[in-house]
Amino acid sequence: MSQRKRAASSRRSKVIPMRLDATFFFERAVQSLDRYHYDKALKYFRRAVEYEPENPVNHCNMAGILSEMGRYEESNVILRSVIDQIDPAMTECYYYLANNYANMEQYEAAEEALVHYLEHDEEGQFLDEADELLDLLGYELNRPTKLSTIKSRENLYAHDKARELLEAGRFAEAVRMLEEILVRQPDFVAVRNNLGLAYYYMGLFDKAISTISEVLEAEPGNLHALCNMAIFYQHGNQESPLRELLEKLRKTVPFHPEHVFKLATTLGIIGDHREAYRHFRRLIRTGELANEPSLHHFAAVAAVNLGRYNEAERHWNQAQKLDPNSSVAAFHLRRLPQVRSGEEKPPVHYHYHLPFEEQFRQWETKPGLVSEALKQDPLIRSSFFWALRHGDRKTKVQVIQALGLVADEEVIESLKAFLVDPKEEDELKRVAVLVLRSIGVQDSLSVTFGGRPLTLEARRKSERLPVWDSSWQIVLEQALEGMSGRYDVVQQHDMMTLWVDYLSRVYPEVPKLHKSSGWAAALEYWTAKMHRRTVTYSDLVDRYGASQASISRYANRIDEACGIREKLDLTSPSFRGKK
Incomplete structure (x- = not known):
């Protein structure tokens, strides 16, 4: 090949073709x-x-x-x-x-x-x-x-609405809305955080943990998720992961006031009052939330648990000054001398409302007040739902009965969820069943009794009882105690249903229940007959300590109102002879 041809070939090989697209x-x-x-x-x-x-x-x-x-x-x-x-x-x-x-x-x-x-x-x-x-x-x-x-x-608006529902204690509604938002926008972290809280308030502990874990997978440093998880760990007695998480939270110094407040209340709930107080004081000094009465109340709770009584008194006085219509600060100021002397324990709950015992003491003579408060005050309402899951046994009984005064859809859903929680006591569930029946819920109920799931059959609709008197509860509890170990859960449920049915029929002319043991024995008597079980007055007299005349008289009263003999075809002389 000539030199000219080689040069031409070399030039052609260096030309880069232009791609037109x-x-x-x-x-x-x-x-x-x-x-x-x-x-x-x-x-x-x-x-x-x-x-x-x-x-x-x-x-x-x-x-x-x-x-x-x-x-x-x-x-x-x-x-x-x-x-x-x-x-x-x-x-x-x-x-x-x-x-x-x-x-x-x-x-x-x-x-x-x-x-x-x-x-x-x-x-x-x-x-x-x-x-x-x-x-x-x-x-x-x-x-x-x-x-x-x-x-x-739309998702922002829906999230704001869901947060309002959450703060109002309408957890089931909030869950539905939050879950719908996540279907449309799975990466909406704040929604997932609030959904975890809603699950927690409803007692769905495993779902709460799982949901917050998803937030932390996406954002390991999300403070709200870390705080929520710490509370969940404490509730579940998971000490090892809680200690590890607490170390991280104690080293965290957030900038935004909202984050500082969240961290401080979380540390307080967990029991680290010293760190909580440090953050509460920081918020008060910076002035960002200094006019919030709840902030001064929380600071006082932390201070009194640290034995800094003078500072606690100062914070409660400031809370009372900022919110003179609230009775929270005044209540704790009245109790402070007894706390100082060691006669009473300091408050440990970081909630801006009166303790449940005090609320019920004020409301026990006026049932309408608790109903009005639960309907109108979102803070009280949400605190009641929280106490239904996390209060002591006495508080839970009071809460269940108080929720029955409201009887809206949210209450019904929450009590139904309570019935299937295997961690809750069977006796508490019986009270919840009674309340549901008394407010007109007559469809079948799913219940976990003794660790096994059961279905309580639907009952015919009875007139709704507008109140639930403590004397009625005493009769019920005595009957349950007398029947314990002798009757299964379904039979005990039938006894409760009979009691509600009787009260509904005679209300408001309910007789004075001076001899509660006799009424309880009469309820067992009819329950046994409804289930074709052998029972004698002698057995009932020994077990309840009531006279045979009283038991017979009260059994007849129940029959007159409810027509049990007619339904069971128990009018023959042979039946009467088997009493």
Whole structure:
């Protein structure tokens, strides 16, 4: 080969072929835009469209250039073709249309396009710009624009509503709403955090742990999730992971007041009152939340647990000054001398409300007050649901009975969930069943008794009892005690149902229950007969300490109201002889 031919061959091998595709023309268009060469940019975007005619982005780019050049009508034709023919889901085209119409001074058309964008676009890429355009259109049209919703903000609005439900103690509703949001937006961390709390308040401990663990997998440093998990660990007596987490929380110094408050209350609940007090004092000193009476109350609780009684008194006085209508600070100030002397224990609950024992003492003579408070005060309502899961046995009994005075859907769902929790005592569940029946819940109930699931059959509807008297409860408890070990759960449930049925029929003319043991024995008597079990008055007299005459008299009263003999066909002489 000659030298000239070799040189030519060498030059040809060094030529890099140019690949002409949509990307090439897109890059050329962008370079032209950077130099403000709109004509060239438009030409290159047209070529990009020719190479990829089904790509809506190329069309939108071309429409954007035409809009920049003031050729709004041509731009709109392209945008309409994208919506009508290429990709109807490309909702940002409506925002571009609205801008074009506004520049053409066609304000009503601009408003129509903008409303469509806001109500259908899920991403919200141009929300700030849309707000500015709404202001302009409102000025030009001399009226506000009517919007039914802003699609991209729906999850935010729904989250705010769910938080309100959570704070109001309506946990089941909050859970449903939060779960729906996560289906639409799985990466919404705040929603997952609140969902974990809602599960916890409902007693779904494992689901709460699992949900908060998902938050920490996505954001290991999420303070709200770390605090929630610490409380969950304490509730579950998981000491080892709690210690490890506490070390991390004690080293955390948050900046935002909301985070400081969350950390402080968490440490207090866990029992680290010293660290909690340090953060509460920091919040008070910085002044961010210094006018919040609850903050001073929490600081006082931490201080009194540290033996710093003078500081606790000062904080409670400040809380009372900031919230003179509340009785919380006054109550603790009255108790403070007894706490100082060691006669009473300091409060340990970080809640801005009276202790349950004090609330029930105030309400026991006026049942209507507790009903009104539970319906109107979200803080009291949520605290009652919390106590249903985490209070002591006495408190739970009081709470179950108090919730029966409200008897709304949330109460019913919470009591039903309580019935299937294997960790709750069977006796408490019997009280819950009684309350549910007394407020008119007559459908079948799923219950876990003695560690095994059961279904209590539906009962016919009886007149709702507007109150539940403590004397009625005494009769019930004596009957349950007398029947314990002799009757199964279903038979005990039937006894409770009979008692509610009797009270419902005679209310409000309920007789004075001076001899509760005789009434309890009469209930067992009829329960035994309903289940074809042998029972004698002698057995009942020995077990309940009531006279045979009293038991017979009360059994007849129950029969007169409920018609048990007629239903069981027990009117024959042979039956009467088997008493």
